[in-house]
Amino acid sequence: MRRPGQAKLPSAVYLRLIDKLAASVPGPVLRLKFIRLAIYESLRVPRIVKLCPPLADARIRQAILRIALDFIPAQPRFLPGKETEKTATDGLLPPADRRKTLFRGPLFPPVRMSFGIAITIILAGSVIAMKTAGPFQLPSMNTPEFLGAPQSLSATPPAATPASAFPDHTRSLIDHDILQSLSSQGDFMPFTGFEQAPLAGGTGEPPPGIEGACTDPPAESEPNSFATDPPTESEPNSLATVTAVPHPAGNIETPTFSEYLEESIWLVEKRKGTEFYSNRLQILTSAEVKNVPRSYYRFRRGGAKPPHGATPTRTIAGLLYHTSESDLFPFRPDMNQSISKYSKWLIRYTGKNRSYHYLIDRFGRVFRIVAEGDAAFHAGNAVWADRDWLYLNLNHAFLGICFEGKDSERNVSGKGGKKNRDTQNVSLPRASTLNDAQLKSGRELTDWLRVKYRIPQQNCVTHGIVSINAHNRLIGYHLDLSTGFSFQRFRLNNKNMESLPSITEFGFSYDTYFLKLFDGKLWPGIHLSEAILRKNAKAANLPLGRYREQLMENFAILFDWQRNQQKKEAQDNLPSHN
């Protein structure tokens, strides 16, 4: 029998503190790790420190709190007024009754007095030093050293942009007025501008530093590039009244931006762990890992019956933007350490799982996670198409760029867990969590990759737009950046305005759950896709349902064929490609 007394525990005061903090750590494994680590740290106090109980006490409390900050990432837990903040403060400072007994330790009185004098001298010295050095300032978040940018850059601290400062106008991208006008007028009118929702201050202007995150201005040169027919008798409220589709790919031409980026960007300097480019882009490469080499099939549009027209390739066809959907600390100077630590943890995690090619942390630092020549597992079930090709394997075909941010809140409850959409409670954010630094770095990275691999703007898209569920044939399995992404800032046409290949090419649809998620206000591209689908069905002389079925069958053939091919290639250790 294992007798008591063998296991060593810290004193009850620290146990209580650990117990309180542990309640905020999510998941059994993390909680267990936190408790074990906190107990270990609280027992690991050097003997010399133990001689001075107040020092030992402060050290233990700090150690426990530091560990807690590593394990409690959730944003709301440290918001002012929350109970957990009180717990955290309790951990940092000894309770009132203990403060009185700081100097009543077990030490012999003369020794205690010596310690007291020594501490007083140190404190006095510190105060004098601080006075001579001027007022204490928190380190700026965007100093050149911090961002890793060249010295010539400005070191002016940015204005803090806490999440609460963002107005609730992200959803204005989904212009329901236009959709209403579509059904009321009977004409299909393309989306020509953005509804400017009144901002929090009533000024109609976005707050500084977030214009890219939420407010794409209307594309002025965006033409009404397809004609419309009046509604027919048989389909009074139908959107299937489009008579001409301007783009052979089914996407609306929005020639605001040229298809390719004709600029010269080059590598200026390459050092161990960093690469610096002529457009100010700096890539941190110390976390780079290898994965399976890129190798996939793309399918020619409008070709023979699938899977004919499948072509093996290793070309990088596009860029796919994601958010990490991880918990976020408040973006404030006093949270620097926690934000950085959490980003490091995220980098480790994404590297371990080979999740993305690039990760842009909240300070705008760009980390290469998976080598560009390899695939990353960022969009397993996704569909996209350009003028010539259909892409069903975006893990290989597209480079994944992830912004550290949160674009939806998923709470799973009830039976069925995450599998059951009906029991999920997903809410979309009230404002984008991407900040100015991230968008700047994202733009620089996009430019460089587009130039390097000659990527057309049409193939730069967000995860939420391309994501599908291959089994129930529904769009929007993932929702990150499905709306509200600042395409304009990236010199890209707004993909929320363009049709979705998953709908037009493969007949995918959406369910009431999806509709509910967006409060019934879906982005215009979906309605356009539906309209194109109806038109094509009409042209093929088939009822819409039958036509959709046919497209879905095509998808099933391609999807299965591709999956089998991947399996085969994995076994044969990859075939030789062009």
Added chain:
Amino acid sequence: MPKKNDDTNESRLDKITEAAEEIAKHQTVAVPPVKTNARNDKAVGVDIGTSKIVFAENGDDGMTFYSQTNAFIEVDYSKFTERIMNENNILHHKVDNALVVYGDGAEIFANMLNAETRRPMRKGLLNPSEARALDIIKGILDDLVKTTAPRTPQLCFSIPGAPENAETDIIYHEAILKRHLDQKGYCVKSINEGQAVIFSELENENFSGIGISAGGGMCNVCLSFLSVPLLSYSITKGGDYIDDAVSSVTGEVSTRVRDVKENELDLRKRPKNDIEDALHIYYDDLIKTLVTSLNENIGRTSKIPKVEQPVPIVLSGGTVMPPGFKERFEFFMDRGTFPIPINGVRIADDPLTATARGSLIAAMYES
């Protein structure tokens, strides 16, 4: 082996065929559906209990559990029988002129042939009176735990707390199983059964409380505070003790007693027949022994931290499954005199898989 007459052989063959079909039907649920040699790179937990071996792994859809009965039975060898077993994926070995059927199949064969299964483990440890005990356990583990790349994923398996006067036996038991699982490529650690229950069930209490795993061979107890075990021990009374004792006093075979225990017994109601009556008596005896041991051992423990908040007691294992077990436990446990404050007794969410789940959490923690 003496030749038997044709009638007996035929009827036995019929029964074997019937049993094999029954097992095949049963196996679609109980056995992992895909048996591949695919290497496993995730942490896994294994509960090696006297009556069942449960395997837990963490997949994309949450935790998944597979189990096999830790029992075996010998049947006469014939090519026909062997073929049926092979066709139906029934776990078996050929030994001399007999086929040793083990796992879930053994139980069904035993029912069909009106025979008793044998146990490779007794009282939570390897059964010294069964020469093939180790081979059987290895066979079941081979079926449940796939081979993996050397020393990459973590595996935690449960071991019972050392029973009094038998501390040395547990060392052998642990070492033998660890060696076998080591060979499968895992980084192996053992975990006390009671503590595994705490990891599985007491997350909300920050792993503070008393975990009791009442299995077939013994009852394992662990008192833990903030995941640190302060006391762990076991008593050598469990489900098998009840079966044997009831069987002995009523003259019924153990299989029948077990059937009544698992399907009909309700400790909240008056017993309906002799078997139930005897089951009530021996269940009470087991619970009383358990509660007494808790009182004594925790009372003797001097270094329990000053716990302000009362802690829960969580019960798991197949023996706690009959309705009314919790109520009987509470009846015998006098909270007023219990050495530490208790805020309630509860049954684990899934008593049969709690230990495996806790082992998996421990493995994930170690990863």
